Amino acid sequence: MKKSLLKLILFSILPLLVVGYAVYFLAKNSDDFYRRFTSPQQNSFILGSSRAALMEPAIIDSILHPKFPNIRLYNYSFTWAHSPYGPKYLESIEKKIKPETKDGVFIVTVEPTALMVDKNKPDNPEFYIENDKSVAKTSRVAVNPNIEYLLESYEPSITHELNKKIIPPKNIVGVPVILDNGRYYLKIIKKTAPEKLKMSNKKNMRLLQERVNGLKASENRILYLEKTIEFLSKHGKVIIVRMPVNKEPYSIENNAFPDFDRRMKHVASKTKVSYINYNEMDNQYQWLDEVHLDEKSVEAFSAVVAKDILTH
Incomplete structure:
Protein backbone atom coordinates (compact mmCIF):
# COMPACT_ATOMS: atom_id res chain seq x y z
CA MET A 1 0.00 0.00 0.00
CA LYS A 2 2.81 2.39 0.95
CA LYS A 3 4.68 1.64 -2.28
CA SER A 4 1.57 2.26 -4.37
CA LEU A 5 0.94 5.54 -2.57
CA LEU A 6 4.54 6.64 -3.10
CA LYS A 7 4.33 5.80 -6.79
CA LEU A 8 1.09 7.76 -7.08
CA ILE A 9 2.63 10.77 -5.37
CA LEU A 10 5.79 10.51 -7.50
CA PHE A 11 3.91 10.28 -10.79
CA SER A 12 1.60 13.12 -9.73
CA ILE A 13 4.29 15.50 -8.54
CA LEU A 14 6.71 15.16 -11.46
CA PRO A 15 4.20 16.23 -14.15
CA LEU A 16 3.08 19.10 -11.94
CA LEU A 17 6.68 20.22 -11.49
CA VAL A 18 7.27 20.10 -15.24
CA VAL A 19 4.09 22.07 -15.94
CA GLY A 20 4.94 24.53 -13.16
CA TYR A 21 8.40 25.14 -14.57
CA ALA A 22 6.97 25.40 -18.09
CA VAL A 23 4.58 28.16 -16.92
CA TYR A 24 7.47 29.96 -15.18
CA PHE A 25 9.62 29.62 -18.32
CA LEU A 26 6.72 30.82 -20.48
CA ALA A 27 6.39 33.99 -18.40
CA LYS A 28 10.07 34.79 -19.09
CA ASN A 29 10.37 33.74 -22.72
CA SER A 30 7.02 33.70 -24.53
CA ASP A 31 6.72 35.43 -27.90
CA ASP A 32 2.95 35.37 -27.42
CA PHE A 33 0.82 38.00 -25.64
CA TYR A 34 1.06 36.16 -22.32
CA ARG A 35 3.61 38.51 -20.78
CA ARG A 36 1.35 41.52 -21.39
CA PHE A 37 -1.31 39.91 -19.21
CA THR A 38 1.08 38.95 -16.41
CA SER A 39 2.88 42.28 -16.00
CA PRO A 40 1.66 44.71 -13.30
CA GLN A 41 -0.71 47.62 -13.86
CA GLN A 42 1.00 50.53 -15.64
CA ASN A 43 0.82 54.34 -15.67
CA SER A 44 1.50 55.09 -19.36
CA PHE A 45 0.73 53.27 -22.61
CA ILE A 46 1.48 52.88 -26.28
CA LEU A 47 -1.78 51.63 -27.80
CA GLY A 48 -2.76 50.23 -31.18
CA SER A 49 -1.99 47.36 -33.51
CA SER A 50 1.12 45.32 -34.35
CA ARG A 51 2.63 48.39 -36.01
CA ALA A 52 2.63 50.19 -32.68
CA ALA A 53 3.72 47.04 -30.83
CA LEU A 54 7.24 47.54 -32.24
CA MET A 55 7.67 51.02 -30.73
CA GLU A 56 10.36 51.31 -28.06
CA PRO A 57 9.10 52.66 -24.70
CA ALA A 58 12.63 52.94 -23.29
CA ILE A 59 13.68 55.51 -25.92
CA ILE A 60 10.52 57.55 -25.37
CA ASP A 61 10.94 57.40 -21.59
CA SER A 62 14.51 58.68 -21.79
CA ILE A 63 13.40 61.76 -23.75
CA LEU A 64 10.25 62.47 -21.71
CA HIS A 65 11.61 61.94 -18.19
CA PRO A 66 12.89 65.50 -17.65
CA LYS A 67 9.28 66.72 -18.07
CA PHE A 68 7.42 63.54 -17.02
CA PRO A 69 9.68 61.99 -14.36
CA ASN A 70 7.13 59.48 -13.07
CA ILE A 71 6.12 57.81 -16.32
CA ARG A 72 7.18 54.40 -17.51
CA LEU A 73 5.61 53.71 -20.86
CA TYR A 74 4.25 50.24 -21.45
CA ASN A 75 3.49 48.91 -24.92
CA TYR A 76 -0.05 47.54 -24.70
CA SER A 77 -0.55 47.17 -28.46
CA PHE A 78 -1.61 43.88 -30.04
CA THR A 79 -2.87 43.47 -33.64
CA TRP A 80 -5.50 45.08 -35.85
CA ALA A 81 -7.77 42.09 -35.09
CA HIS A 82 -7.04 41.77 -31.34
CA SER A 83 -7.05 45.45 -30.37
CA PRO A 84 -9.11 47.63 -32.72
CA TYR A 85 -10.85 50.42 -30.84
CA GLY A 86 -14.04 49.17 -29.24
CA PRO A 87 -15.54 48.20 -25.88
CA LYS A 88 -13.26 45.19 -25.32
CA TYR A 89 -9.97 47.04 -25.82
CA LEU A 90 -11.20 49.92 -23.66
CA GLU A 91 -12.19 47.50 -20.87
CA SER A 92 -8.74 45.91 -21.00
CA ILE A 93 -7.02 49.32 -20.85
CA GLU A 94 -9.17 50.34 -17.88
CA LYS A 95 -8.04 47.23 -16.01
CA LYS A 96 -4.37 47.61 -16.97
CA ILE A 97 -3.92 51.20 -15.82
CA LYS A 98 -2.93 52.08 -12.26
CA PRO A 99 -6.12 53.76 -10.97
CA GLU A 100 -4.25 56.52 -9.15
CA THR A 101 -2.39 57.70 -12.30
CA LYS A 102 -2.71 61.43 -12.94
CA ASP A 103 0.48 62.33 -14.84
CA GLY A 104 0.77 59.53 -17.41
CA VAL A 105 1.53 59.75 -21.12
CA PHE A 106 -0.56 57.88 -23.70
CA ILE A 107 0.34 57.37 -27.36
CA VAL A 108 -2.83 56.31 -29.15
CA THR A 109 -1.91 55.05 -32.62
CA VAL A 110 -4.59 54.86 -35.29
CA GLU A 111 -4.93 53.29 -38.72
CA PRO A 112 -8.00 52.70 -40.90
CA THR A 113 -8.39 48.97 -40.18
CA ALA A 114 -8.47 49.67 -36.43
CA LEU A 115 -11.60 51.77 -37.03
CA MET A 116 -13.40 49.58 -39.54
CA VAL A 117 -15.72 46.57 -39.36
CA ASP A 118 -16.95 43.75 -41.58
CA LYS A 119 -19.01 45.43 -44.31
CA ASN A 120 -21.43 42.51 -44.39
CA LYS A 121 -22.34 42.81 -40.71
CA PRO A 122 -24.00 45.53 -38.61
CA ASP A 123 -21.71 48.08 -36.98
CA ASN A 124 -22.49 46.62 -33.58
CA PRO A 125 -19.98 45.42 -30.94
CA GLU A 126 -21.84 42.12 -30.84
CA PHE A 127 -20.32 41.26 -34.24
CA TYR A 128 -16.78 42.61 -33.75
CA ILE A 129 -13.79 40.54 -34.85
CA VAL A 135 -7.81 40.92 -25.32
CA ALA A 136 -11.57 40.45 -25.10
CA LYS A 137 -11.49 37.10 -23.28
CA THR A 138 -8.88 37.87 -20.61
CA SER A 139 -10.65 39.43 -17.63
CA ARG A 140 -7.55 39.64 -15.41
CA VAL A 141 -4.72 41.50 -17.14
CA ALA A 142 -2.14 41.93 -14.37
CA VAL A 143 -1.77 38.58 -12.62
CA ASN A 144 1.14 36.14 -12.76
CA PRO A 145 0.71 33.32 -13.56
CA ASN A 146 -2.34 34.08 -15.64
CA ILE A 147 -4.12 30.74 -15.68
CA GLU A 148 -7.20 32.21 -17.37
CA TYR A 149 -5.13 33.29 -20.38
CA LEU A 150 -3.31 29.95 -20.58
CA LEU A 151 -6.57 28.01 -20.55
CA GLU A 152 -8.65 30.34 -22.74
CA SER A 153 -6.29 31.98 -25.21
CA TYR A 154 -2.81 30.43 -25.38
CA GLU A 155 -2.89 28.26 -28.50
CA PRO A 156 0.33 26.19 -28.24
CA SER A 157 0.81 23.67 -25.45
CA ILE A 158 1.93 25.13 -22.12
CA THR A 159 5.30 23.38 -22.59
CA HIS A 160 5.74 24.85 -26.10
CA GLU A 161 8.39 27.44 -25.16
CA LEU A 162 10.24 24.88 -23.02
CA ASN A 163 10.21 22.42 -25.91
CA LYS A 164 11.77 25.04 -28.19
CA LYS A 165 14.57 25.50 -25.66
CA ILE A 166 15.25 21.75 -25.54
CA ILE A 167 14.97 21.23 -29.32
CA PRO A 168 15.59 24.57 -31.09
CA PRO A 169 13.62 25.05 -34.32
CA LYS A 170 15.60 25.07 -37.57
CA ASN A 171 15.92 27.72 -40.30
CA ILE A 172 14.86 30.59 -38.03
CA VAL A 173 14.55 33.97 -39.77
CA GLY A 174 13.78 35.96 -36.61
CA VAL A 175 13.22 35.42 -32.91
CA PRO A 176 10.28 37.42 -31.50
CA VAL A 177 9.79 38.15 -27.81
CA ILE A 178 7.66 40.43 -25.64
CA LEU A 179 10.02 42.57 -23.53
CA ASP A 180 9.43 43.63 -19.93
CA ASN A 181 8.07 46.98 -21.17
CA GLY A 182 5.52 45.21 -23.39
CA ARG A 183 7.35 45.88 -26.63
CA TYR A 184 7.29 43.23 -29.37
CA TYR A 185 10.96 42.85 -30.27
CA LEU A 186 12.04 40.88 -33.33
CA LYS A 187 15.67 39.82 -33.39
CA ILE A 188 16.60 39.14 -37.02
CA ILE A 189 18.68 35.98 -37.30
CA LYS A 190 18.84 35.68 -41.08
CA LYS A 191 18.15 38.40 -43.63
CA THR A 192 15.65 37.63 -46.35
CA ALA A 193 16.99 37.72 -49.90
CA PRO A 194 15.83 40.87 -51.79
CA GLU A 195 13.85 38.93 -54.44
CA LYS A 196 12.13 36.82 -51.81
CA LEU A 197 11.33 39.94 -49.77
CA LYS A 198 9.89 41.64 -52.85
CA MET A 199 7.61 38.67 -53.51
CA SER A 200 6.57 38.55 -49.85
CA ASN A 201 5.73 42.26 -49.83
CA LYS A 202 3.61 41.88 -52.97
CA LYS A 203 1.67 39.15 -51.26
CA ASN A 204 1.28 41.28 -48.11
CA MET A 205 -0.13 44.17 -50.16
CA ARG A 206 -2.54 41.83 -51.94
CA LEU A 207 -3.73 40.55 -48.56
CA LEU A 208 -4.09 44.10 -47.21
CA GLN A 209 -6.17 45.05 -50.24
CA GLU A 210 -8.36 41.97 -49.79
CA ARG A 211 -8.80 42.77 -46.11
CA VAL A 212 -9.89 46.38 -46.60
CA ASN A 213 -12.18 45.35 -49.46
CA GLY A 214 -14.20 43.46 -46.87
CA LEU A 215 -14.39 46.34 -44.40
CA LYS A 216 -16.31 49.58 -43.93
CA ALA A 217 -15.74 52.62 -41.72
CA SER A 218 -17.23 52.21 -38.25
CA GLU A 219 -18.96 55.04 -36.46
CA ASN A 220 -19.08 52.95 -33.30
CA ARG A 221 -15.33 52.30 -33.33
CA ILE A 222 -14.68 56.04 -33.76
CA LEU A 223 -17.00 56.65 -30.81
CA TYR A 224 -15.02 54.16 -28.72
CA LEU A 225 -11.76 55.79 -29.82
CA GLU A 226 -13.16 59.02 -28.38
CA LYS A 227 -14.21 57.23 -25.18
CA THR A 228 -10.72 55.72 -24.89
CA ILE A 229 -9.07 59.12 -25.25
CA GLU A 230 -11.49 60.73 -22.78
CA PHE A 231 -10.74 57.99 -20.25
CA LEU A 232 -6.97 58.32 -20.69
CA SER A 233 -7.12 62.13 -20.53
CA LYS A 234 -8.24 61.81 -16.90
CA HIS A 235 -4.91 60.10 -16.23
CA GLY A 236 -2.51 62.31 -18.16
CA LYS A 237 -1.44 63.57 -21.59
CA VAL A 238 -2.76 61.90 -24.76
CA ILE A 239 -1.50 62.18 -28.34
CA ILE A 240 -3.06 60.50 -31.41
CA VAL A 241 -0.54 59.19 -33.93
CA ARG A 242 -0.86 57.73 -37.41
CA MET A 243 2.34 55.78 -37.90
CA PRO A 244 4.28 55.95 -41.18
CA VAL A 245 3.84 53.13 -43.69
CA ASN A 246 5.23 52.78 -47.19
CA LYS A 247 3.50 54.50 -50.13
CA GLU A 248 1.53 51.51 -51.44
CA PRO A 249 -0.19 50.52 -48.17
CA TYR A 250 -0.85 54.19 -47.42
CA SER A 251 -2.62 54.52 -50.77
CA ILE A 252 -4.60 51.30 -50.18
CA GLU A 253 -5.76 52.51 -46.76
CA ASN A 254 -6.66 56.00 -47.98
CA ASN A 255 -8.72 54.57 -50.83
CA ALA A 256 -10.57 52.33 -48.38
CA PHE A 257 -11.23 55.15 -45.89
CA PRO A 258 -10.84 58.44 -47.85
CA ASP A 259 -11.76 60.85 -45.07
CA PHE A 260 -9.78 59.08 -42.35
CA ASP A 261 -7.49 62.02 -41.60
CA ARG A 262 -10.39 64.46 -41.45
CA ARG A 263 -12.19 62.19 -39.00
CA MET A 264 -9.08 61.85 -36.82
CA LYS A 265 -8.61 65.62 -36.76
CA HIS A 266 -12.22 65.94 -35.67
CA VAL A 267 -11.70 63.34 -32.91
CA ALA A 268 -8.59 65.22 -31.74
CA SER A 269 -10.42 68.54 -31.72
CA LYS A 270 -13.41 67.08 -29.89
CA THR A 271 -11.26 65.41 -27.21
CA LYS A 272 -8.80 68.35 -27.01
CA VAL A 273 -5.65 66.39 -27.88
CA SER A 274 -3.13 66.54 -30.74
CA TYR A 275 -3.18 64.39 -33.86
CA ILE A 276 -0.11 63.80 -36.04
CA ASN A 277 -0.07 61.91 -39.33
CA TYR A 278 3.58 61.02 -39.87
CA ASN A 279 2.88 59.93 -43.45
CA GLU A 280 2.60 63.61 -44.36
CA MET A 281 6.23 64.25 -43.38
CA ASP A 282 9.43 63.47 -45.27
CA ASN A 283 11.26 60.53 -43.80
CA GLN A 284 13.89 57.90 -44.53
CA TYR A 285 12.16 55.06 -42.71
CA GLN A 286 12.45 51.46 -43.82
CA TRP A 287 9.94 48.66 -43.25
CA LEU A 288 10.12 44.93 -42.67
CA ASP A 289 7.04 44.31 -44.80
CA GLU A 290 5.84 47.75 -46.02
CA VAL A 291 3.89 48.54 -42.83
CA HIS A 292 6.05 47.45 -39.86
CA LEU A 293 9.13 49.59 -39.26
CA ASP A 294 12.52 47.87 -39.10
CA GLU A 295 14.66 48.14 -35.97
CA LYS A 296 16.61 51.30 -36.89
CA SER A 297 13.46 53.05 -38.05
CA VAL A 298 11.61 52.00 -34.90
CA GLU A 299 14.30 53.66 -32.80
CA ALA A 300 14.30 56.82 -34.92
CA PHE A 301 10.50 57.06 -35.01
CA SER A 302 10.15 56.47 -31.25
CA ALA A 303 12.50 59.38 -30.63
CA VAL A 304 10.57 61.63 -33.04
CA VAL A 305 7.27 60.86 -31.31
CA ALA A 306 8.78 61.56 -27.90
CA LYS A 307 10.05 64.96 -29.02
CA ASP A 308 6.68 65.80 -30.55
CA ILE A 309 4.93 64.93 -27.27
CA LEU A 310 7.06 67.60 -25.61
CA THR A 311 6.05 70.26 -28.13
CA HIS A 312 2.33 69.48 -28.60
Whole structure:
Protein backbone atom coordinates (compact mmCIF):
# COMPACT_ATOMS: atom_id res chain seq x y z
CA MET A 1 0.00 0.00 0.00
CA LYS A 2 2.81 2.39 0.95
CA LYS A 3 4.68 1.64 -2.28
CA SER A 4 1.57 2.26 -4.37
CA LEU A 5 0.94 5.54 -2.57
CA LEU A 6 4.54 6.64 -3.10
CA LYS A 7 4.33 5.80 -6.79
CA LEU A 8 1.09 7.76 -7.08
CA ILE A 9 2.63 10.77 -5.37
CA LEU A 10 5.79 10.51 -7.50
CA PHE A 11 3.91 10.28 -10.79
CA SER A 12 1.60 13.12 -9.73
CA ILE A 13 4.29 15.50 -8.54
CA LEU A 14 6.71 15.16 -11.46
CA PRO A 15 4.20 16.23 -14.15
CA LEU A 16 3.08 19.10 -11.94
CA LEU A 17 6.68 20.22 -11.49
CA VAL A 18 7.27 20.10 -15.24
CA VAL A 19 4.09 22.07 -15.94
CA GLY A 20 4.94 24.53 -13.16
CA TYR A 21 8.40 25.14 -14.57
CA ALA A 22 6.97 25.40 -18.09
CA VAL A 23 4.58 28.16 -16.92
CA TYR A 24 7.47 29.96 -15.18
CA PHE A 25 9.62 29.62 -18.32
CA LEU A 26 6.72 30.82 -20.48
CA ALA A 27 6.39 33.99 -18.40
CA LYS A 28 10.07 34.79 -19.09
CA ASN A 29 10.37 33.74 -22.72
CA SER A 30 7.02 33.70 -24.53
CA ASP A 31 6.72 35.43 -27.90
CA ASP A 32 2.95 35.37 -27.42
CA PHE A 33 0.82 38.00 -25.64
CA TYR A 34 1.06 36.16 -22.32
CA ARG A 35 3.61 38.51 -20.78
CA ARG A 36 1.35 41.52 -21.39
CA PHE A 37 -1.31 39.91 -19.21
CA THR A 38 1.08 38.95 -16.41
CA SER A 39 2.88 42.28 -16.00
CA PRO A 40 1.66 44.71 -13.30
CA GLN A 41 -0.71 47.62 -13.86
CA GLN A 42 1.00 50.53 -15.64
CA ASN A 43 0.82 54.34 -15.67
CA SER A 44 1.50 55.09 -19.36
CA PHE A 45 0.73 53.27 -22.61
CA ILE A 46 1.48 52.88 -26.28
CA LEU A 47 -1.78 51.63 -27.80
CA GLY A 48 -2.76 50.23 -31.18
CA SER A 49 -1.99 47.36 -33.51
CA SER A 50 1.12 45.32 -34.35
CA ARG A 51 2.63 48.39 -36.01
CA ALA A 52 2.63 50.19 -32.68
CA ALA A 53 3.72 47.04 -30.83
CA LEU A 54 7.24 47.54 -32.24
CA MET A 55 7.67 51.02 -30.73
CA GLU A 56 10.36 51.31 -28.06
CA PRO A 57 9.10 52.66 -24.70
CA ALA A 58 12.63 52.94 -23.29
CA ILE A 59 13.68 55.51 -25.92
CA ILE A 60 10.52 57.55 -25.37
CA ASP A 61 10.94 57.40 -21.59
CA SER A 62 14.51 58.68 -21.79
CA ILE A 63 13.40 61.76 -23.75
CA LEU A 64 10.25 62.47 -21.71
CA HIS A 65 11.61 61.94 -18.19
CA PRO A 66 12.89 65.50 -17.65
CA LYS A 67 9.28 66.72 -18.07
CA PHE A 68 7.42 63.54 -17.02
CA PRO A 69 9.68 61.99 -14.36
CA ASN A 70 7.13 59.48 -13.07
CA ILE A 71 6.12 57.81 -16.32
CA ARG A 72 7.18 54.40 -17.51
CA LEU A 73 5.61 53.71 -20.86
CA TYR A 74 4.25 50.24 -21.45
CA ASN A 75 3.49 48.91 -24.92
CA TYR A 76 -0.05 47.54 -24.70
CA SER A 77 -0.55 47.17 -28.46
CA PHE A 78 -1.61 43.88 -30.04
CA THR A 79 -2.87 43.47 -33.64
CA TRP A 80 -5.50 45.08 -35.85
CA ALA A 81 -7.77 42.09 -35.09
CA HIS A 82 -7.04 41.77 -31.34
CA SER A 83 -7.05 45.45 -30.37
CA PRO A 84 -9.11 47.63 -32.72
CA TYR A 85 -10.85 50.42 -30.84
CA GLY A 86 -14.04 49.17 -29.24
CA PRO A 87 -15.54 48.20 -25.88
CA LYS A 88 -13.26 45.19 -25.32
CA TYR A 89 -9.97 47.04 -25.82
CA LEU A 90 -11.20 49.92 -23.66
CA GLU A 91 -12.19 47.50 -20.87
CA SER A 92 -8.74 45.91 -21.00
CA ILE A 93 -7.02 49.32 -20.85
CA GLU A 94 -9.17 50.34 -17.88
CA LYS A 95 -8.04 47.23 -16.01
CA LYS A 96 -4.37 47.61 -16.97
CA ILE A 97 -3.92 51.20 -15.82
CA LYS A 98 -2.93 52.08 -12.26
CA PRO A 99 -6.12 53.76 -10.97
CA GLU A 100 -4.25 56.52 -9.15
CA THR A 101 -2.39 57.70 -12.30
CA LYS A 102 -2.71 61.43 -12.94
CA ASP A 103 0.48 62.33 -14.84
CA GLY A 104 0.77 59.53 -17.41
CA VAL A 105 1.53 59.75 -21.12
CA PHE A 106 -0.56 57.88 -23.70
CA ILE A 107 0.34 57.37 -27.36
CA VAL A 108 -2.83 56.31 -29.15
CA THR A 109 -1.91 55.05 -32.62
CA VAL A 110 -4.59 54.86 -35.29
CA GLU A 111 -4.93 53.29 -38.72
CA PRO A 112 -8.00 52.70 -40.90
CA THR A 113 -8.39 48.97 -40.18
CA ALA A 114 -8.47 49.67 -36.43
CA LEU A 115 -11.60 51.77 -37.03
CA MET A 116 -13.40 49.58 -39.54
CA VAL A 117 -15.72 46.57 -39.36
CA ASP A 118 -16.95 43.75 -41.58
CA LYS A 119 -19.01 45.43 -44.31
CA ASN A 120 -21.43 42.51 -44.39
CA LYS A 121 -22.34 42.81 -40.71
CA PRO A 122 -24.00 45.53 -38.61
CA ASP A 123 -21.71 48.08 -36.98
CA ASN A 124 -22.49 46.62 -33.58
CA PRO A 125 -19.98 45.42 -30.94
CA GLU A 126 -21.84 42.12 -30.84
CA PHE A 127 -20.32 41.26 -34.24
CA TYR A 128 -16.78 42.61 -33.75
CA ILE A 129 -13.79 40.54 -34.85
CA GLU A 130 -11.97 40.82 -31.49
CA ASN A 131 -14.72 39.23 -29.41
CA ASP A 132 -13.24 35.72 -29.52
CA LYS A 133 -9.63 36.82 -29.05
CA SER A 134 -7.40 37.18 -26.00
CA VAL A 135 -7.81 40.92 -25.32
CA ALA A 136 -11.57 40.45 -25.10
CA LYS A 137 -11.49 37.10 -23.28
CA THR A 138 -8.88 37.87 -20.61
CA SER A 139 -10.65 39.43 -17.63
CA ARG A 140 -7.55 39.64 -15.41
CA VAL A 141 -4.72 41.50 -17.14
CA ALA A 142 -2.14 41.93 -14.37
CA VAL A 143 -1.77 38.58 -12.62
CA ASN A 144 1.14 36.14 -12.76
CA PRO A 145 0.71 33.32 -13.56
CA ASN A 146 -2.34 34.08 -15.64
CA ILE A 147 -4.12 30.74 -15.68
CA GLU A 148 -7.20 32.21 -17.37
CA TYR A 149 -5.13 33.29 -20.38
CA LEU A 150 -3.31 29.95 -20.58
CA LEU A 151 -6.57 28.01 -20.55
CA GLU A 152 -8.65 30.34 -22.74
CA SER A 153 -6.29 31.98 -25.21
CA TYR A 154 -2.81 30.43 -25.38
CA GLU A 155 -2.89 28.26 -28.50
CA PRO A 156 0.33 26.19 -28.24
CA SER A 157 0.81 23.67 -25.45
CA ILE A 158 1.93 25.13 -22.12
CA THR A 159 5.30 23.38 -22.59
CA HIS A 160 5.74 24.85 -26.10
CA GLU A 161 8.39 27.44 -25.16
CA LEU A 162 10.24 24.88 -23.02
CA ASN A 163 10.21 22.42 -25.91
CA LYS A 164 11.77 25.04 -28.19
CA LYS A 165 14.57 25.50 -25.66
CA ILE A 166 15.25 21.75 -25.54
CA ILE A 167 14.97 21.23 -29.32
CA PRO A 168 15.59 24.57 -31.09
CA PRO A 169 13.62 25.05 -34.32
CA LYS A 170 15.60 25.07 -37.57
CA ASN A 171 15.92 27.72 -40.30
CA ILE A 172 14.86 30.59 -38.03
CA VAL A 173 14.55 33.97 -39.77
CA GLY A 174 13.78 35.96 -36.61
CA VAL A 175 13.22 35.42 -32.91
CA PRO A 176 10.28 37.42 -31.50
CA VAL A 177 9.79 38.15 -27.81
CA ILE A 178 7.66 40.43 -25.64
CA LEU A 179 10.02 42.57 -23.53
CA ASP A 180 9.43 43.63 -19.93
CA ASN A 181 8.07 46.98 -21.17
CA GLY A 182 5.52 45.21 -23.39
CA ARG A 183 7.35 45.88 -26.63
CA TYR A 184 7.29 43.23 -29.37
CA TYR A 185 10.96 42.85 -30.27
CA LEU A 186 12.04 40.88 -33.33
CA LYS A 187 15.67 39.82 -33.39
CA ILE A 188 16.60 39.14 -37.02
CA ILE A 189 18.68 35.98 -37.30
CA LYS A 190 18.84 35.68 -41.08
CA LYS A 191 18.15 38.40 -43.63
CA THR A 192 15.65 37.63 -46.35
CA ALA A 193 16.99 37.72 -49.90
CA PRO A 194 15.83 40.87 -51.79
CA GLU A 195 13.85 38.93 -54.44
CA LYS A 196 12.13 36.82 -51.81
CA LEU A 197 11.33 39.94 -49.77
CA LYS A 198 9.89 41.64 -52.85
CA MET A 199 7.61 38.67 -53.51
CA SER A 200 6.57 38.55 -49.85
CA ASN A 201 5.73 42.26 -49.83
CA LYS A 202 3.61 41.88 -52.97
CA LYS A 203 1.67 39.15 -51.26
CA ASN A 204 1.28 41.28 -48.11
CA MET A 205 -0.13 44.17 -50.16
CA ARG A 206 -2.54 41.83 -51.94
CA LEU A 207 -3.73 40.55 -48.56
CA LEU A 208 -4.09 44.10 -47.21
CA GLN A 209 -6.17 45.05 -50.24
CA GLU A 210 -8.36 41.97 -49.79
CA ARG A 211 -8.80 42.77 -46.11
CA VAL A 212 -9.89 46.38 -46.60
CA ASN A 213 -12.18 45.35 -49.46
CA GLY A 214 -14.20 43.46 -46.87
CA LEU A 215 -14.39 46.34 -44.40
CA LYS A 216 -16.31 49.58 -43.93
CA ALA A 217 -15.74 52.62 -41.72
CA SER A 218 -17.23 52.21 -38.25
CA GLU A 219 -18.96 55.04 -36.46
CA ASN A 220 -19.08 52.95 -33.30
CA ARG A 221 -15.33 52.30 -33.33
CA ILE A 222 -14.68 56.04 -33.76
CA LEU A 223 -17.00 56.65 -30.81
CA TYR A 224 -15.02 54.16 -28.72
CA LEU A 225 -11.76 55.79 -29.82
CA GLU A 226 -13.16 59.02 -28.38
CA LYS A 227 -14.21 57.23 -25.18
CA THR A 228 -10.72 55.72 -24.89
CA ILE A 229 -9.07 59.12 -25.25
CA GLU A 230 -11.49 60.73 -22.78
CA PHE A 231 -10.74 57.99 -20.25
CA LEU A 232 -6.97 58.32 -20.69
CA SER A 233 -7.12 62.13 -20.53
CA LYS A 234 -8.24 61.81 -16.90
CA HIS A 235 -4.91 60.10 -16.23
CA GLY A 236 -2.51 62.31 -18.16
CA LYS A 237 -1.44 63.57 -21.59
CA VAL A 238 -2.76 61.90 -24.76
CA ILE A 239 -1.50 62.18 -28.34
CA ILE A 240 -3.06 60.50 -31.41
CA VAL A 241 -0.54 59.19 -33.93
CA ARG A 242 -0.86 57.73 -37.41
CA MET A 243 2.34 55.78 -37.90
CA PRO A 244 4.28 55.95 -41.18
CA VAL A 245 3.84 53.13 -43.69
CA ASN A 246 5.23 52.78 -47.19
CA LYS A 247 3.50 54.50 -50.13
CA GLU A 248 1.53 51.51 -51.44
CA PRO A 249 -0.19 50.52 -48.17
CA TYR A 250 -0.85 54.19 -47.42
CA SER A 251 -2.62 54.52 -50.77
CA ILE A 252 -4.60 51.30 -50.18
CA GLU A 253 -5.76 52.51 -46.76
CA ASN A 254 -6.66 56.00 -47.98
CA ASN A 255 -8.72 54.57 -50.83
CA ALA A 256 -10.57 52.33 -48.38
CA PHE A 257 -11.23 55.15 -45.89
CA PRO A 258 -10.84 58.44 -47.85
CA ASP A 259 -11.76 60.85 -45.07
CA PHE A 260 -9.78 59.08 -42.35
CA ASP A 261 -7.49 62.02 -41.60
CA ARG A 262 -10.39 64.46 -41.45
CA ARG A 263 -12.19 62.19 -39.00
CA MET A 264 -9.08 61.85 -36.82
CA LYS A 265 -8.61 65.62 -36.76
CA HIS A 266 -12.22 65.94 -35.67
CA VAL A 267 -11.70 63.34 -32.91
CA ALA A 268 -8.59 65.22 -31.74
CA SER A 269 -10.42 68.54 -31.72
CA LYS A 270 -13.41 67.08 -29.89
CA THR A 271 -11.26 65.41 -27.21
CA LYS A 272 -8.80 68.35 -27.01
CA VAL A 273 -5.65 66.39 -27.88
CA SER A 274 -3.13 66.54 -30.74
CA TYR A 275 -3.18 64.39 -33.86
CA ILE A 276 -0.11 63.80 -36.04
CA ASN A 277 -0.07 61.91 -39.33
CA TYR A 278 3.58 61.02 -39.87
CA ASN A 279 2.88 59.93 -43.45
CA GLU A 280 2.60 63.61 -44.36
CA MET A 281 6.23 64.25 -43.38
CA ASP A 282 9.43 63.47 -45.27
CA ASN A 283 11.26 60.53 -43.80
CA GLN A 284 13.89 57.90 -44.53
CA TYR A 285 12.16 55.06 -42.71
CA GLN A 286 12.45 51.46 -43.82
CA TRP A 287 9.94 48.66 -43.25
CA LEU A 288 10.12 44.93 -42.67
CA ASP A 289 7.04 44.31 -44.80
CA GLU A 290 5.84 47.75 -46.02
CA VAL A 291 3.89 48.54 -42.83
CA HIS A 292 6.05 47.45 -39.86
CA LEU A 293 9.13 49.59 -39.26
CA ASP A 294 12.52 47.87 -39.10
CA GLU A 295 14.66 48.14 -35.97
CA LYS A 296 16.61 51.30 -36.89
CA SER A 297 13.46 53.05 -38.05
CA VAL A 298 11.61 52.00 -34.90
CA GLU A 299 14.30 53.66 -32.80
CA ALA A 300 14.30 56.82 -34.92
CA PHE A 301 10.50 57.06 -35.01
CA SER A 302 10.15 56.47 -31.25
CA ALA A 303 12.50 59.38 -30.63
CA VAL A 304 10.57 61.63 -33.04
CA VAL A 305 7.27 60.86 -31.31
CA ALA A 306 8.78 61.56 -27.90
CA LYS A 307 10.05 64.96 -29.02
CA ASP A 308 6.68 65.80 -30.55
CA ILE A 309 4.93 64.93 -27.27
CA LEU A 310 7.06 67.60 -25.61
CA THR A 311 6.05 70.26 -28.13
CA HIS A 312 2.33 69.48 -28.60
